[in-house]
Amino acid sequence: MFQNSKFSLGLCCIVTLLLSFTTIAQKDPLCIAYAKSTKSTEKITILRQIVEKYKNLQSDTAYVYCKKAQNLANELDNKRLFNEFSLKEGELERFMGNYLKAMDWVETSIKKSKEYKDRAMLAKGYLILGKIQLDLSIMDLSYTSATQALTLFKELKDPRGEREAINLLGCVLLTENKSEESIPYFLQAHRIDSIHQYNDFLSADYLNLGVAYMQLSQTNKAKEYYQKALSISRQYNYVFQTISGLLNLTGIYLATENYQAGLDCSLEALELSKNYAHKKRWVQSTYSVGELYWKIGNGAKAIEYLTQTEQLSNTFGYIELAKLSTLLLSDYYYAQNQYQKAYQYKALSSQYSDSLSKKQNIDNLNRLRYETQYQQAEKEREWQNKIRNLVFGFIICILLLIIILFVFYFNRQKLKVKNAELEKQNLSNKLEHKSKEVITKIMFLRKKNEAISTIAQNLLDSKHLFKEENQPVITNVVHELRNACKDESWKEFELRFEEVHTDFFKKLNDRFPDLTQNDKRLCAYLRLNISTKDIASLLYLSVAGVESARYRLRKKLNINSTDVDIVQFLENL
Numbered sequence: 001m002f003q004n005s006k007f008s009l010g011l012c013c014i015v016t017l018l019l020s021f022t023t024i025a026q027k028d029p030l031c032i033a034y035a036k037s038t039k040s041t042e043k044i045t046i047l048r049q050i051v052e053k054y055k056n057l058q059s060d061t062a063y064v065y066c067k068k069a070q071n072l073a074n075e076l077d078n079k080r081l082f083n084e085f086s087l088k089e090g091e092l093e094r095f096m097g098n099y100l101k102a103m104d105w106v107e108t109s110i111k112k113s114k115e116y117k118d119r120a121m122l123a124k125g126y127l128i129l130g131k132i133q134l135d136l137s138i139m140d141l142s143y144t145s146a147t148q149a150l151t152l153f154k155e156l157k158d159p160r161g162e163r164e165a166i167n168l169l170g171c172v173l174l175t176e177n178k179s180e181e182s183i184p185y186f187l188q189a190h191r192i193d194s195i196h197q198y199n200d201f202l203s204a205d206y207l208n209l210g211v212a213y214m215q216l217s218q219t220n221k222a223k224e225y226y227q228k229a230l231s232i233s234r235q236y237n238y239v240f241q242t243i244s245g246l247l248n249l250t251g252i253y254l255a256t257e258n259y260q261a262g263l264d265c266s267l268e269a270l271e272l273s274k275n276y277a278h279k280k281r282w283v284q285s286t287y288s289v290g291e292l293y294w295k296i297g298n299g300a301k302a303i304e305y306l307t308q309t310e311q312l313s314n315t316f317g318y319i320e321l322a323k324l325s326t327l328l329l330s331d332y333y334y335a336q337n338q339y340q341k342a343y344q345y346k347a348l349s350s351q352y353s354d355s356l357s358k359k360q361n362i363d364n365l366n367r368l369r370y371e372t373q374y375q376q377a378e379k380e381r382e383w384q385n386k387i388r389n390l391v392f393g394f395i396i397c398i399l400l401l402i403i404i405l406f407v408f409y410f411n412r413q414k415l416k417v418k419n420a421e422l423e424k425q426n427l428s429n430k431l432e433h434k435s436k437e438v439i440t441k442i443m444f445l446r447k448k449n450e451a452i453s454t455i456a457q458n459l460l461d462s463k464h465l466f467k468e469e470n471q472p473v474i475t476n477v478v479h480e481l482r483n484a485c486k487d488e489s490w491k492e493f494e495l496r497f498e499e500v501h502t503d504f505f506k507k508l509n510d511r512f513p514d515l516t517q518n519d520k521r522l523c524a525y526l527r528l529n530i531s532t533k534d535i536a537s538l539l540y541l542s543v544a545g546v547e548s549a550r551y552r553l554r555k556k557l558n559i560n561s562t563d564v565d566i567v568q569f570l571e572n573l
Contacts, residue, residue: 034065040076044069051088056240057276059095066092083112083121091128094135097317100366102132123152123161130168134175136370143172163192163201170208179215186212203233203241210248223252243269243281250288254295263292283312287321294328302332310348319359323352453540456481497524507573515556522546522553527570 030053034046047069054062066088073082090105106129113122130145146168153161170185190205192198206229214222226248233241246269253262270285272278290305306325313322330345456478466474497504508515508523515523518539525535536546554566 031065040072043072044081047072047085051085051092055088055092055095057278059092063089063092063096079112080116080118080121083109083116083118086112087121087125087128090132094128094132099132099136100370103129103370106132119152120156120158123149123156123158126152127161127164127168130165130172134168134172136366137175138370139172139176143169146172159192159196160198163189163196163198166192167201167204167208170212174208174212174215177215179212183209183212199232199236200238200241203229203236203238203245205229206232207241207244207248214248214251219252219255223249226252239272239276240278240281243272243278243285246272247281247284247288250292254292257295259292259295263289263296266292279312279316280318283309283316283318283321286312287325290325291328294332299332299336303329306332319352319356323349323356326352452481493524497528501527504573511573512557518549519553519556522549523570526550526553526567529567 028050030046030050034043034050037043037046047065050065051062051069054065066085069085070082070089073085086105087109090102090109093099093102093105106125110122110125110129113119113125126145126149130142130149133139133142133145146165150162150165150169153159153165166185167189170182170189173179173182173185186205186208190202190209193201193205206225210222210225210229212222213219213225226245229241230245230249232238233245246265250262250265250269253259253265266285266288269281270289273282273285286305287309290302290309293299293302293305306329309325310322310329313319313325326345326349330342330349333339333342333345459474459478464471494505504524504527505520508520521539522535525538530538532543532546532550535541536543539546539549541549550566557566557569559566559569
């Protein structure tokens, strides 16, 4: 009889949930819109809204539609979209208490987000990962994940995400019983919610603050925040937050022995939980109602609801509540001297206690396994980072060595260029000096020639004063003076000119072998850019004679264009 009633109630609960899901699919406008939609993009948008709407209250319903979205993303071969709903699946697995499955989905999503360089999805992945780690009581990892998420959300300038990460940091501290440290985080999250009018989060802020003050044994402060949370959630019809607020207030009323007020809250929470088929809150509300009836002294009602709690807990897998309800039932029947029933529930409580211990051991093993895997992964990452750093360091050293060699080579080349420039400058200075010497010597020779020419001319002019038989001698003397002067002047000039302009005459001979000695002399004088008047004096010609010689020389040098300067031509030679 006892087992039959248990089975009947469990079956009734499952049927109720299925009917609830069917009702949602039939009545919800979003579900109806999805059923009618034919466009893939439109379907994805609707599915996203459905999952977001039901993820807290009816995770099972949200899960079904999330799978539909994944399948559709697969059909569209849209990897990023598939990754988005994979992350959602991980979040839903968490809501359903399947933490290790949730962890797998979320960690896979994080890897894909890194691969796709999707920083927004990566931030969400770290946030959900931190929440799962908090559920598994892995506080240090949860804090790290929340911090990583917060950094990314700040970089993305996403205040909503930033608020969630800050709230998670507060929850980690709250779970570690660091209530005073958690309060500033919740207040900071509340400021962001107030500024941006995130009304769905405002209620959660007050709930978290209420829990923090409850831990600090400041019951009145906690009650004030719970009532604020309840007021906002009712105002905006946030059912999940309303149920949470009612159950938290029930705890306050239990602590202050205001049982009737607590009963009213827990009954309202139970009604909402049943209507919206939220399994966990349904079981919690049922237990609270049974406990409060127990406190009030209504044994029949207490038994009714505590029995329901045990059946529901057994059906849905909430072993802790099953254990608590059977303990209360055992105590009740013992007080009524119904020892057989008291024993049955005591034995059942022991079974649940054993199951709970096993579950806790499994959870601890899973937690330990995850922490071990995480530590191994961290060590592997550290090792990879070390190798990467070594390789990077080696590359840097090679680059530095190349830079040093390049700088050394550059400085050496620069020094060579500088030395070459100095040498060139010195050579230029020497050439200029020698050129000046040559020109000075030429000027000296010109003056000397002018003096000899004057003497010779005077001798010729005075020849008639000499005896007739001596006049030929005078003529010969003048002729020899002039010839000797020419030869001597040219040889000395040629010697000094070659010191300054090496191979000039050789190049001239190679290119223009038909030039006469006078042509070569004229070329040399022109190369030194000596004036026409001075050249005339050196060659014993008139200025007009030099111009004529210059014209003939241009012809011999094949300078046909009037645009070409003969001096520049000889310089380029």
